[in-house]
Amino acid sequence: MLSWADELIQEYTDGRQDLKKRADQIDRDNPIAMEDLKHINSMIESMSFSLEWMTTGRQPGTYRGVDEKAVYQRRSYENIDLIPDIEMQLREENDINKKHLFMTKEEKIILADILASFSLRERQCYILHMAQGMSWSKIADELGVSKSMVQQSINRARKKINSRINAS
Structure with missing residues (x-):
């Protein structure tokens, strides 16, 4: 379900939160x-730097280089393994629709952007x-x-899709 980039971002976020909790527990008089606090703060700073890089797709503090937002997620969506293949379903239903279903490279890029x-x-x-048909x-x-969070998230996603369609 999650792309490798989303999983890595989640792992770094969780790790950074654990480090922050550890830093809060340190005795400031010792x-x-x-x-130890200096080392923990250094690790938190490194993780924050890495997280910013992963989420934006560009090195923090620089204005050159990769200039795309969420470049790692975008590349992983171009494989589009998360959308189920319905071609087999159509074949199983007595060849109702015999045309070959596929996405062009341009369509995959548009879907990845969305x-x-x-x-x-x-x-x-x-x-x-x-895609999975879950309630x-x-x-x-x-x-x-x-x-209600699920409903709100789906509605926001639909609005983004509609705004992309209307912009085209």
């Missing part, structure tokens, strides 16, 4: 513990609902969020 414009939650909810309740249970 000189040895203060040395998916990359979604937040992680919007992308999860939209794909589970539209809002099942999605809410699986993701551990409220049903």
Whole structure:
């Protein structure tokens, strides 16, 4: 469900939160513990730098180089393995529609751009609902969020799709 980039970003976010909790627990009166705090703060800074790089697709603090937002997620969507292949379903239904279903490279790029414009939650909810056919309740249970959050995420994703279609 999640792309490798989303998984890595989540791991770094969780790790940074754990480091921040550890830093909050350090005794500020102990000189040895203060040395540990310097190392922990250095790790937090490194993780924040890496997270910014992964989420924006460009090196923090520079204005040259990769100039695309969410470049890593965009590239992973170009493989489009997360949308189920319906060609087999059509063949199973007595060859109702014999035309070959495929996406051109341009269509894949457009779909990748649209998916990359979604937040992680919007992308999860939209794909589970539209591609996997899950109900809002099942999605809410699986993701551990409220049903209204799922509905709101799907509606925001649909608005982004409609604005992309209207812009074309």
